[in-house]
Amino acid sequence: MGYTLNFAAVWRSFDLLLEGLALSLALAFAAILIGAVIGLFTAFCLISKHGLARRPAGIYVTIIRNTPILVLVLFTYFALPQLGFRLGKIESFVFTLALYSGAYLAEVFRAGLLSIPAGLREAGLAIGLTEMQIRTSIIAPLMFRNVLPSLSSTIISLFKDTSLAAAIAVPELTFEARKINVETFRVIETWIVASCLYVVTCSILAALMRAVERRLSLPR
């Protein structure tokens, strides 16, 4: 074992890693934002008593959750253009991760919705609110509070999934790390630094989510 750690070459390209990290965060942010809208809508469909809403939502969630995300990423980028649906690398990845987030967040939100007592909906109805007003003013805000702990781990997991964008050459953190690795041959150093960037970012995300949780916790 005559290997001596030398981070100099990695430090020289550190700005590339940071740019990659910024793109990773942007990808995750965009995908999760779109995914949250899809997930919320899907969650309400999943608990609907109308089969016409429930069944398609169930099929969507089942298909997405039972397909590896890498396969989805490759399918969207390479197969869909054959069917006339062509997107740029970044758009293609955001599209895929948004669909993927939607399915996972739908399950998170669904669990949160089920934990809300039926009496609150009835209290809303009794004062003359419509179902939609009840959803937006009562159910969704409470559900959101309920799911914050599991939402936090889902968001972190989705952020880490952005590393799969490297597979279609999106210049995010993993892709940049691999490039530096190939150019400098400092294999261990490159991946140590990249890993540290992921760990630090995820820890910050978790801390942010805990802060939101504290902020929104109900006084008692």
Next chain:
Amino acid sequence: MTGNLLEIRDLHKSYGDVEVLKGVDCTMVQGDVISIIGSSGSGKTTMLRCINMLEEFQGGSIRIDGQEIGYETVGGQRRRKSEKEIARQRALTGMAFQQFNLFPHMSAARNVMLGLMKVKKLSKEEARSIAEKWLDRVGLRARADHFPGQLSGGQQQRVAIARAIAMNPKLMLFDEVTSALDPELVNEVLQVIKTLAQEGMSMLLVTHEMRFAYEVSNRVIFMNQGRIGEEGNPREMFHKPRTERLSEFLKTSSFN
């Protein structure tokens, strides 16, 4: 038009094969305070919940101020009114629940304001001032900015009553509002209801508080197995029950 505030005709309600209301008739006029008593499973809560369409019903009709509630007959076909129309009709009544059902993420004042803003379309300032007025009336002006989790059961129930009554309903429905309360908190809630009754608020109360039903109502309905078993003024009902069932029921209840 009969001038009745509430008119229930031959109300039938089933859950699947189980018929829980088997033809209930009931009328009340403005200012009536009617207590509905009876053993559990007799259909009293279900009857109350049909009045504001929290339960669907399969037969009969309910009218409030002459308006047919929940259903309409078009071309001989009975069908449910639109959700929007039903929402509007629900605001004709106010309801207080056994479990209070305050919105836990809103302060007491916000709980009262929500309907005023979303249903009555009042401005935030107008809603706030009405909310404060009603919270004051139930003795909780100082707790306006407390959250439900910071209030006792009795206080929560009083906020819930304020929330319902601030909407200015024609009729208040109380569904066993003291059943979930610790005994020492029951009185503060009953006192609020009593005051409202004395001020002429029309009310239907499902209750297990026989003494209260006796004192506050001008009429009592005894529900028995999905039908009205007996009804009349509280004095006659409690002191000279005409049916065996009612006299049995009163023996086992808290009234003595």
